[in-house]
Amino acid sequence: MDYALGIEGDEPEPSADEGAADAEPGPLTARLQRVAGLVARGLSNRKIAEDLVLSLRTVEGPVDHILTKLGFTSRAQIATWAARQSG
Numbered sequence: 001m002d003y004a005l006g007i008e009g010d011e012p013e014p015s016a017d018e019g020a021a022d023a024e025p026g027p028l029t030a031r032l033q034r035v036a037g038l039v040a041r042g043l044s045n046r047k048i049a050e051d052l053v054l055s056l057r058t059v060e061g062p063v064d065h066i067l068t069k070l071g072f073t074s075r076a077q078i079a080t081w082a083a084r085q086s087g
Contacts (some may be wrong), residue, residue, distance in 0.1 A: 027069060033085070035062045039075050040082035 028036060038048045049059040066078055 028066060032062055032066055032069075033082075036058070036066050036078050036082040037086070039063065039066075040079040040086075044078070 035052075038051060043051065043052060045059045045063060046056055048054075048063075049056045052059065063075075063078075065074065070078070070081060072081070074077055
């Protein structure tokens with residue numbers, strides 16, 4: 001998963017207690033997280049649009065925004081990120 005996310009090195013994962021009080025909000029809004037979760041389920045933009053009752057173009061924007069905001073280049077990276085976020 002580290003390769004897919006573009007993470008290099010052997011840095012240890014922070015523990016659940018580490019920095020809990022100083023935790024920053026996630027990099028994505030709730031809506032973008034929902035779209036990322038649908039990408040992680042393997043849905044195409046068309047299927048995501050149908051699921052959220054939106055136009056295809058309305059879904060393409062958020063998917064592109066997720067890629068840009070997280071610095072990713074593929075939907076597989078979004079899926080891996082979303083899987084890690086959900087535990």
